[in-house]
Amino acid sequence: MSTKIHAATEALGLPVRLISSPGQRNDIAFAHDLIDGIEAEATLADKGYDADHLANRIAENGTAVVIPPKRNRKLQRTYDTDLYKERNRIERFFSKLKHFRRVATRYDKLLANFMGFVKLAAIAIWLR
Secondary structure, eight states, X not given: OOEEEEEEEXXXXXXXXXXXXXXXXXXXXXHHHHHTTOOOSEEEOOGGGOOHHHXXXXXXXXXXXXXXXXXXXXXXXXXXHHHHGGGHHHHHHHHHHTTSHHHHHTOOSSHHHHHHHHHHHHHHHHHO
């Protein structure tokens, strides 16, 4: 039993949206749900989110797309490498989330209970 947690954070690395998915699903499947309704100057993501339909949707909102292209892409898209370095804040958020033992070890069998505690941990991170 595995679960992925997809997160959108603001510029300081504090979570604004959390979505769970089965562990075997790819990241891009939930990307549209993750960014819907969030206004930002730039959207930073890793190569797992490199898809034309997502980049076009982000650009339609007037947001800068800072997603490095996959190596096998025929048309390599440019991105701001200096701004991409700020993506470590999402990694820091996940590191802080894993400090909560119940999240790191996934004691809860039901997804609703697990995500409830993930959201509680995210609230605690906001309050620090």
